[in-house]
Amino acid sequence: MNQLTEQTIACPYCGESIDVLLDPTDVDQQYIEDCQVCCKPINFLVFENMDEDLSVTVSSEDENY
Helix, strand or coil: CCCCEEEEEECCCCCCEEEEEECHHHCCCEEEEECCCCCCEEEEEEEECCCCCEEEEEECCCCCC
16 A cells, blocks of 8 residues: 545544545654644544554544544
8 A cells, every 4th residue: 555545534623624645654653734724733643444444533732542
């Protein structure tokens, strides 16, 4: 799996739907990106689900994994 995967997430701050690209090299890594709408920092955790597809969980800075 070497391709970027597009996924829609909801910003944990403003609730807006945002399309993000997931990179398979980021599996099991946590990183921060600013929301494209409200500019607040979103925590991303990329992982492979049971079907070996890329998935992501997002949270605000106040939330813990």
